[in-house]
Amino acid sequence: xxxxxxxxxxxxxxxxxxxxxxxxxxxxxxxxxxxxxxxxxxxxxxxxxxxxxxxxxxxxxxxxxxxxxxxxxxxxxxxxxxxxxxxxxxxxxxxxxxxx
Numbered sequence: 001x002x003x004x005x006x007x008x009x010x011x012x013x014x015x016x017x018x019x020x021x022x023x024x025x026x027x028x029x030x031x032x033x034x035x036x037x038x039x040x041x042x043x044x045x046x047x048x049x050x051x052x053x054x055x056x057x058x059x060x061x062x063x064x065x066x067x068x069x070x071x072x073x074x075x076x077x078x079x080x081x082x083x084x085x086x087x088x089x090x091x092x093x094x095x096x097x098x099x100x
Contacts, residue, residue: 009062012069019054020070023062026050027074032094037079041096043067043089064088 009015015023031046047067062070068078068089078089 009066012066012073014066015062022054023050023067023070024074026053027070027076031076031091031096033076034092034094036092037077037090038093038096039090041090041093042081043071043078043091046091046093046096 009019012020012023030049043064047062047064050067051061065087068087071089071091072078076091076093078091081088081090
């Protein structure tokens with residue numbers, strides 16, 4: 001299966017237990033909860049790094065919906081980004097700076 005035909009993980013429930021734990025650990029290790037919603041980073045951008053790090057060998061690609069559900073399960077708040085063609089969310093995450 002190549003990257004173009006990988007099925008989407010549209011919901012957290014679409015992930016097997018191992019991948020679900022991997023995503024929740026990624027969130028726990030990568031982000032910090034803050035009081036206010038951060039409107040500089042969206043689910044689309046934040047989940048892109050997870051997809052890149054796990055790579056096509058995982059046989060799935062998580063969507064913004066799946067990532068939002070994982071963030072909620074991890075204790076974050078989500079606010080819908082207005083006027084988006086596809087649903088996207090902001091979260092109460094601190095500054096995000098990736099070096100990879």
